[in-house]
Amino acid sequence: MFKGIASLWAGMRVTGKYFLSPRAIVTQQYPENRKTLKMEERFKGEIIMPHDENNQHACTGCGICEMNCPNGSIEIITDRVPNAEGKMERVIDKHIYHLSMCTFCGLCVKTCPSDALAFGQKFEHAVFYRHKLTKVLNQPGSSLRKEAKK
Amino acid sequence: MTEEIIKDVIIGESEDYIVNIGPQHPSTHGVLRFEVCLQGETVKYIIPHIGYIHRGIEKMCESLTYPQIIHLTDRMDYLSAHMNNEAVCLCVENALQVEVPERVKYIRTILDELNRLASHQLWWAAFGMDLGALTTFFYGLRDREMILDIFEESFGSRLLHSFNTPGGLMHDVHPNFQKKIKEFIKYFRKKLPEYDQLLTGNVIFKQRAVGIGPMSKETAIAYGVTGPSGRGSGWACDLRKHAPYSAYDKVQFTECLETEGDTYARYKVRMREMWESLSILEQLVDNIPEGDYTAKMKPIIKLPAGEFFQRVETARGELAVYIVSDGNKTPYRIRFRTPNFSNLFVINTIASNFKIADLVAISGSLDLVIPDIDR
Numbered sequence: 001m002f003k004g005i006a007s008l009w010a011g012m013r014v015t016g017k018y019f020l021s022p023r024a025i026v027t028q029q030y031p032e033n034r035k036t037l038k039m040e041e042r043f044k045g046e047i048i049m050p051h052d053e054n055n056q057h058a059c060t061g062c063g064i065c066e067m068n069c070p071n072g073s074i075e076i077i078t079d080r081v082p083n084a085e086g087k088m089e090r091v092i093d094k095h096i097y098h099l100s101m102c103t104f105c106g107l108c109v110k111t112c113p114s115d116a117l118a119f120g121q122k123f124e125h126a127v128f129y130r131h132k133l134t135k136v137l138n139q140p141g142s143s144l145r146k147e148a149k150k
Numbered sequence: 151m152t153e154e155i156i157k158d159v160i161i162g163e164s165e166d167y168i169v170n171i172g173p174q175h176p177s178t179h180g181v182l183r184f185e186v187c188l189q190g191e192t193v194k195y196i197i198p199h200i201g202y203i204h205r206g207i208e209k210m211c212e213s214l215t216y217p218q219i220i221h222l223t224d225r226m227d228y229l230s231a232h233m234n235n236e237a238v239c240l241c242v243e244n245a246l247q248v249e250v251p252e253r254v255k256y257i258r259t260i261l262d263e264l265n266r267l268a269s270h271q272l273w274w275a276a277f278g279m280d281l282g283a284l285t286t287f288f289y290g291l292r293d294r295e296m297i298l299d300i301f302e303e304s305f306g307s308r309l310l311h312s313f314n315t316p317g318g319l320m321h322d323v324h325p326n327f328q329k330k331i332k333e334f335i336k337y338f339r340k341k342l343p344e345y346d347q348l349l350t351g352n353v354i355f356k357q358r359a360v361g362i363g364p365m366s367k368e369t370a371i372a373y374g375v376t377g378p379s380g381r382g383s384g385w386a387c388d389l390r391k392h393a394p395y396s397a398y399d400k401v402q403f404t405e406c407l408e409t410e411g412d413t414y415a416r417y418k419v420r421m422r423e424m425w426e427s428l429s430i431l432e433q434l435v436d437n438i439p440e441g442d443y444t445a446k447m448k449p450i451i452k453l454p455a456g457e458f459f460q461r462v463e464t465a466r467g468e469l470a471v472y473i474v475s476d477g478n479k480t481p482y483r484i485r486f487r488t489p490n491f492s493n494l495f496v497i498n499t500i501a502s503n504f505k506i507a508d509l510v511a512i513s514g515s516l517d518l519v520i521p522d523i524d525r
Binding site for chain 2: 003004007013014015040043044068070103104105106107111119
């Protein structure tokens with residue numbers, strides 16, 4: 001019986017120690033600390049297509065990401081426009097990304113031959129309407145960066 | 151026999167009760183339903199009903215290429231996601247006879263052990279909570295947070311990190327990786343004795359656990375109960391020891407065995423495994439060789455026609471992957487032998503004739519993850 005009380009006392013001592021002297025507070029006050037909360041650099045929040053200051057991206061519309069996606073969450077609509085030499089050339093019209101179907105496996109980012117895709121850090125994806133989860137990744141009026149073709 | 155009892159209950163001749171525990175019950179740790187026949191408070195038999203979150207992963211895999219399969223295996227046993235990924239990767243690598251770089255083997259083993267630690271910490275936390283000790287839940291999750299932070303820094307996700315790929319890893323680990331692990335080992339070596347002080351010696355916990363749900367070695371082998379649950383019955387079934395893969399042949403550790411076979415023995419095995427995991431981590435973390443993080447693979451992986459098999463030790467037992475290939479880029483048939491499926495069905499044998507409160511302790515000590523059963 002004394003052994004039993006001693007075992008209870010040993011446990012109470014541990015909890016009492018943390019109750020009286022909390023050396024480190026591990027709890028994050030999440031909604032309040034939004035301004036200071038910084039996710040890791042590699043955090044897989046969503047797929048984004050980085051654009052530079054000239055509104056240019058690196059996506060050639062090859063469709064490898066669409067082919068590699070296991071869930072069909074990427075759709076690519078390409079267009080044919082004449083280039084400077086007058087030849088018809090395939091360019092990307094819309095890079096559609098269904099966030100609702102994405103499982104963040106990272107295969108599209110890994111297999112992209114021109115590094116046009118990346119992971120964004122945004123993780124608060126709740127929206128009121130489902131269609132808002134379908135995003136067009138290339139910004140309106142954007143074009144293909146010329147260096148990427150080399 | 152069970153049909154006769156059900157018939158008696160329906161007719162009203164028997165005084166037994168048939169009670170459903172679950173599918174939405176906290177102590178089943180997921181969507182699992184136990185159909186329990188009770189005589190007073192004593193359990194007469196248990197029929198587990200599964201399939202509430204069946205997603206058809208095996209069938210889905212038949213239409214996916216091998217790199218795409220990896221992200222589905224995360225979703226089976228989400229607490230040992232890395233080992234599940236590794237099982238498929240090793241199977242594909244063996245089939246193609248690709249030699250992965252040493253660096254990959256070391257990192258994979260480190261991640262295996264980190265994942266095992268995180269899983270056992272969560273199990274300890276939830277097991278204490280099942281038996282009424284809410285404090286353990288906070289302490290377990292507090293320490294698990296450090297491992298999840300390491301995962302988040304290196305792979306970008308905390309739980310379902312599809313980090314393995316056939317041939318190696320998705321990308322290299324973060325530069326802080328080794329430093330963070332060393333910090334964690336130092337931290338957790340101090341915290342692990344607290345686990346013992348809180349729960350292991352506790353008289354209330356001991357009375358709930360010692361002698362409850364004894365499983366003999368024969369039963370464990372007959373039902374295929376692997377992992378810490380099987381080792382609690384004295385069955386030496388640790389694949390890390392008996393069929394080493396990755397870098398497990400380069401580290402020294404003891405296989406934790408207990409012979410009592412009751413809930414307390416299964417508890418002790420897991421507590422000892424945490425110490426072993428820490429020592430494996432210590433042996434590996436400083437010796438990660440330099441090199442590539444992936445072997446050279448073709449862009450489209452096609453397995454030669456034939457049958458391939460690979461098994462690994464997850465945090466819950468033996469996971470086996472069996473691939474039948476017809477030479478295409480998708481498998482003809484893939485089959486996962488998941489540890490929890492076998493571990494669950496022993497519950498009727500070991501929990502019969504115990505009280506209904508003991509059923510919670512026994513199912514907690516088997517450490518069930520339901521998506522792994524349903525697949």
